[in-house]
Amino acid sequence: MIQRIIRIVLEAGIEDQLAVVVGNNGYGAQIRKALEPFECRGLRIVEQAGRYGAADAVRCALPELGDAADVLVTFGDMPLWRPDTLRRLAKAHLNDGDAAISMVTLRLRPGHSTERYGRIARDERGAILAAFEPSELAGRMLSGAATVNPSLYVFKRKWLAQNLSHIPPVDKGDGHPPELHLPKLLLIAHDQGAKILEVPLEDASEALGVNTSEELDEVRAVIRTREVAMTELRPLEWDDDMERILQFVRQWRAEYGVGIGSPMGPDQFLWADEGAGFLLFSALPRDPEFEGWCWQQVRADAFLRLQLLWRIEHNPQPVV
Numbered sequence: 001m002i003q004r005i006i007r008i009v010l011e012a013g014i015e016d017q018l019a020v021v022v023g024n025n026g027y028g029a030q031i032r033k034a035l036e037p038f039e040c041r042g043l044r045i046v047e048q049a050g051r052y053g054a055a056d057a058v059r060c061a062l063p064e065l066g067d068a069a070d071v072l073v074t075f076g077d078m079p080l081w082r083p084d085t086l087r088r089l090a091k092a093h094l095n096d097g098d099a100a101i102s103m104v105t106l107r108l109r110p111g112h113s114t115e116r117y118g119r120i121a122r123d124e125r126g127a128i129l130a131a132f133e134p135s136e137l138a139g140r141m142l143s144g145a146a147t148v149n150p151s152l153y154v155f156k157r158k159w160l161a162q163n164l165s166h167i168p169p170v171d172k173g174d175g176h177p178p179e180l181h182l183p184k185l186l187l188i189a190h191d192q193g194a195k196i197l198e199v200p201l202e203d204a205s206e207a208l209g210v211n212t213s214e215e216l217d218e219v220r221a222v223i224r225t226r227e228v229a230m231t232e233l234r235p236l237e238w239d240d241d242m243e244r245i246l247q248f249v250r251q252w253r254a255e256y257g258v259g260i261g262s263p264m265g266p267d268q269f270l271w272a273d274e275g276a277g278f279l280l281f282s283a284l285p286r287d288p289e290f291e292g293w294c295w296q297q298v299r300a301d302a303f304l305r306l307q308l309l310w311r312i313e314h315n316p317q318p319v320v
Contacts, residue, residue: 001076001077001079001210002020002031002034002035002076003034003035003038004079005074005076005078005079006018006020006035006038006043008079008081008082008083008086009072009074009083009086010038011083012083012084012086012087012090013083013087014072014090016042016066016068017042017044017064017065017068018038018044019043019045019046019061019064019065020035020043020044020045020076021047021048021058021060021061022045022046022047022048023047023048023050023051023057024048024049024050028047032045044061044064046064047060048060050176050177051176051177051179052177052178052179052180053169053170053179053180053181053182054073054075054151054180054181054182055164055167055179055180055181055182055184055185056179056180058071058073058160058164059164059180062157062160062161065157068157069156069158070090070093070094070154070155070156070157071154071155071157071160072086072089072090072153072154073152073153073154073155073182074086074151074152075151075209077210077211078150078151078152078207078208078209078210079219080206080207080208080219080222080223081152081206082203082206085104085152085201085206086152088199089102089103089154089199090154092197092199093154093197096195096197098195099156099195099196099197100155100156100159100160100189100194100195100196101153101154101155101159101186101189101194101195101196101197102153102154102155102196102197102198102199103128103152103153103154103186103196103197103198103199104152104199104200104201104207105147105148105150105199105200106147106148106150106200106201106204106207107146107147107148107200107204108145108146108147108148109204112204113208113218114148114150114204114207114208115148116134117148117149117150117151117207118131118132118133118134118148118149118151118183119131119132119134119145119147119148119149120147120148120149121145122145123190127190127196128186128190128198129186129187129190130183130184130186130187130190131149131183131186132183133181133183149183149186150201150206150207151182152207153182159189159194160185163185163188163189164180164185166188167180167185167188168184170184205222208222
């Protein structure tokens with residue numbers, strides 16, 4: 001899952017100063033192993049000492065982000081964001097210039113899985129005031145709340161660094177230390193008069209997260225129905241490398257009747273094929289969580305495209 005999220009971020013064009021925060025919950029080694037293919041892209045892995053909340057995780061990551069003036073934050077259990085959504089949010093934030101926080105919001109859909117997300121409260125002008133998690137709703141008059149917070153943000157880094165320490169800790173009563181929650185920054189920003197920019201999200205499926213096996217099944221179903229493997233044969237970015245790949249694909253399919261690929265490791269494979277007017281690419285690596293290949297548009301990633309070209313020239317194998 002974490003590999004899919006990193007690929008989405010990269011395809012969105014966010015390629016510099018990336019950091020993943022890993023907790024000490026017993027899965028750290030597994031996550032680090034999954035991230036190895038991206039280390040050549042300068043990905044930094046940061047360890048969070050305990051379960052202290054997402055805001056603390058962001059605090060841990062900030063020193064690893066170089067001189068970045070703005071910071072995009074997404075969660076590791078939300079693998080369905082479309083690259084275009086990340087691009088829209090980042091572009092809106094940068095074009096505005098004044099927003100301390102830019103965030104995606106989603107219209108409340110009763111009965112949908114996203115109904116469990118934090119409800120957004122607004123002031124008398126309709127501006128975002130705060131977001132309250134379901135456990136915090138008792139006694140609050142939020143019956144008119146029409147939007148939820150799917151937790152995809154871009155922060156002005158200087159403002160973020162100055163205000164993380166102002167977040168009040170939340171004791172969830174589960175035996176773990178109090179946590180620092182990112183949505184608390186919304187009320188802080190509002191009280192300061194800092195601007196919060198809102199980018200509405202239309203496709204609620206993008207905001208699905210995974211905390212239970214049922215939610216994982218729901219995410220798998222969305223992935224299976226998306227046409228994320230396809231890219232037009234003549235996109236604007238078409239270049240000589242793509243032409244050579246296409247020639248390899250056609251020659252291989254004419255001779256063997258299958259696509260062409262090359263292994264990158266015991267469970268990693270780069271693959272290409274042609275069909276129905278599209279050039280299809282698989283991503284690396286194979287992700288057993290989603291019962292098959294995770295697809296991506298390799299054309300959007302020059303590094304992977306060159307990897308594919310070199311490997312099918314030197315070690316081509318039929319797709320099985």
